[in-house]
Amino acid sequence: MGTVSFRLGLLGVAQDALYASRLASLELKPKHVALLCILRLRAAGSQMELAGLLGVAPSLVVLLADHLEERGAIQRVRDPADRRRQSLRLTEKGLRLLASATEVAAELDEELAAALPAADRAALSTALDRLLAASPHRS
Amino acid sequence: MGTVSFRLGLLGVAQDALYASRLASLELKPKHVALLCILRLRAAGSQMELAGLLGVAPSLVVLLADHLEERGAIQRVRDPADRRRQSLRLTEKGLRLLASATEVAAELDEELAAALPAADRAALSTALDRLLAASPHRS
């Protein structure tokens, strides 16, 4: 199996599971972090838009947002221009929560780095960046 | 989110889902391919061992092996030395099936390569190799 995509899938799924377990103490899942991450750099217009960016069904965004709202990490604000839409806003608490989640990911990075020469680390990072930028649901 | 692990997880999960959908025509899932892949380069001693290598529960290996056996891709052979164990053997048909699955993955690689300079491609490949080699369930 010399294919990149297959190995990328294997490692990615494993990494996702690992990250999920480490995230348990924060009572979050990777998908929640992804949502917060998107909100941080581009304030979302609607949940539909988020569903597209995340690549999941709109009904799932509802559940994710519910959980984050209960936690006080985000606010649901009815768009005054179009009262069907809910604009999700990141709160201070949400920003701190995202920082904690990022911290956890940084710890994983260190463990990953232990098995990877510094040169490979940088190359991997830029490669992932470019793939993510070209990905259908970019973030 | 500058962390490598998080982006690796995102892309990996997406790639896995994409690969799964492309694999539908072969009536296989990525986990099946992973199993075949392991069998190809190290003939497995027991299903327990495979469960460890795949990082899944032993009862799942049963289902995966069932499906592959019905397809004639593998054979279950009772280990004569220890009749509790089942030695899984890759058949000719299984080898061809794995080749088809690899072909599908290669097509995905081309699509991936379209968004990635050749230099990055090679760097990504070696990085994934090293991470996989250092991974708890190495294959």
Added chain:
DNA sequence: CCCGGCCGTGCAGCGCATGAATGATTCGGC
């Protein structure tokens, strides 16, 4: 020979995610 432990297997349950149905809201045609 028997008993504790391991292997494979069947089964029930859990969690994530989807798709269809509902209700509220907006927009376009006339």
Added chain:
DNA sequence: GCCGAATCATTCATGCGCTGCACGGCCGGG
């Protein structure tokens, strides 16, 4: 200005992958 079609958020029922547990067959030491 009104009415039907389209859109958004939400809920619910469903499917599916995976796990944990219990059972039966099989091994090795006492």
